[in-house]
Amino acid sequence: MLPTFMNQKKSKIDSILANIANLIENGLYDTALADYRRLYQQAPSFLEPSEEFSITKSQATHIHNAANLARRDLIIKTKSICSTKRIEESVSALCGLSQKAFDKQHQSPSFLFVPQLPSSPFPSIDSVENLRDFIQQLSYHKGYFLSCVSKVNEKYIHDIDEVPDTQEWRNLTKCWNSLHLMKGGKLTPVGETLPDEIKTIIRSPLLADCPEHAPEIVISVLDAKTKIPPHFGISNIKWTLHIPLLVNELSYIEAAGERQYWTQDKEALLFDDSYKHSAENGADEKRAVLILDIWNPHLSIEERSDIKALMELYSKWSSDYGSLASLDRRLYK
Template identity: 50%
Template sequence: MNNNNNHITQLIESIATMVEKAEYDSALSAYASVFKQYPEFLSPKDEEPLTKFRATHIHNAANLSRRALYNACHHIGSTSRIKQAVNMLCGVERKVYQHEAQKPSFLFIPDLPSSPFSETSEVEGLQDLVNKLSTSKEAFLSCIKYANDNYVHEIGEVPKSDDWKKLSENWSSMHLMKGGHVTEHAKRLPHDVISLFNSPLLAHCPTHAPEVVISVLKPKAYIPPHYGISNIKWTLHIPLVVNDNAYLDVAGEKRTWSAKTEALLFDDSFVHSAENPADAARAVLIIDIWNPHLTEVEKQDIQMLMREYANWSAHFGALAVLDKRFY
């Protein structure tokens, strides 16, 4: 243990010298190395008392990480709303939402028109895609028996409440596309069906989207209110196995799936929930599509932003939240 302490001390002293010389990129890389080798030094248990020296370096590591994100992304933005979104993502500007019920957990584009529900006819070319997907419904139905993944684990951090714990046993899924990449499961589908996922309507911005997934909600299951990650995309539901009792609630507006429903289109950055009070499972095909009010140039900006963010996150993302215990 003493050897570890001596090594940590040497590393921290060298980092302090880098900071004094304004060699911030080198200092950040060194902090990342310390965190990898000795994570407990920069991320101690909440109850562990901290010296001022140690707290200073926790702050430094987090601040340098956030600085790196800003440096990587601040040049992105062909329009004022994308520039503002980048600033909010990097913490330079405070997030200000236009709607009380719309608070995406990750990326928010201000002044981007939307509503809880929309019609497929409002998006050019979407009805044609819906028709082709509906024609292929039998292919998707044949995959439902493979939808055994826990979907709660796929939607990000959720509250540790009884409702969410119970849901983890009652909401299953099978991804056909994840983070913009076709999965092994999708190979069960005919090639002409898989080719539909190449549509420019889908929100192609790896590693965050698009997602194409079969979602199965078991009888009596309830999905508590939550927010999606961003308003850059809308969510398309193609009903596979439905009943008249299951419903989707988006910002207080309820809609049901039925055999006559071709599709439901909504913005999941608005608070939304779902329930299946029936005695049979409900299954839908979920697809991420671009918010149609984004320009092509803005979509390219977002794709670049996601690439830069993914690269930063892989190297330094964990450091950015080290100082959350102080706030």
């Protein structure tokens, strides 16, 4: 016999499930989804049981229903985001309605991909209007950013997308560190202490303003004799700008097989991190750079607005129902 509290819990779950079944039968899908969310919060093991437990037919049905309703919710909420065909295709792939069709070799962003968006592994700084002036304005404050290097204390590898569970990547957590000044479009506590002059500069429309996806502004420090293995960024809607703080001619970035070293005359490096890329500091001293997210300049104003709206919707949806959307992966193994 089950203890009283377990009987009460089972009775509560059965009551929620009966109500959900009735809601679905009557086409009240949004309310049913909200109830699945409540069920997941109160009894997560019912919708996401451990691998060692078998799943009943009824349980599998509810897992499928919860995941399908969550995905349906995202599709409905984003269907009006379609200023151009390529944005429409991007939204479709994000919602799982179509496959991402990468159109450039070595390019495979893990999260958001806008097809037919011009790019190259290392775009010219002059290909972005006003970017050279922006770099010069920030470089004027290099002394301030250098003074921040001693405060670097975050494990940067924890802030990039999922990486392989290998010893090489695990070792990197000890020798690749960062200090975020802006994260997901919001100034961090350290960023709030930036001089007003710098705050004014980073309000530039060049920054890929689409919270919580971007922009990020971070000081990245790579220890001596350290290599970052090849990996992909999470989207192709932004380019990555590196402004040198402490660099040497034995450090480089490689993207899509093309390598750019930090020569003395290089005022910045601009690259598209949706391509497979890596980096290495081959010197005996640290390498430090200031990193910023810049819009891919080939996105129109309307497309940028769409992406910003999409990221706002996706962030809210992910917080509410994102965990439900992938519950049925186990059932397809």
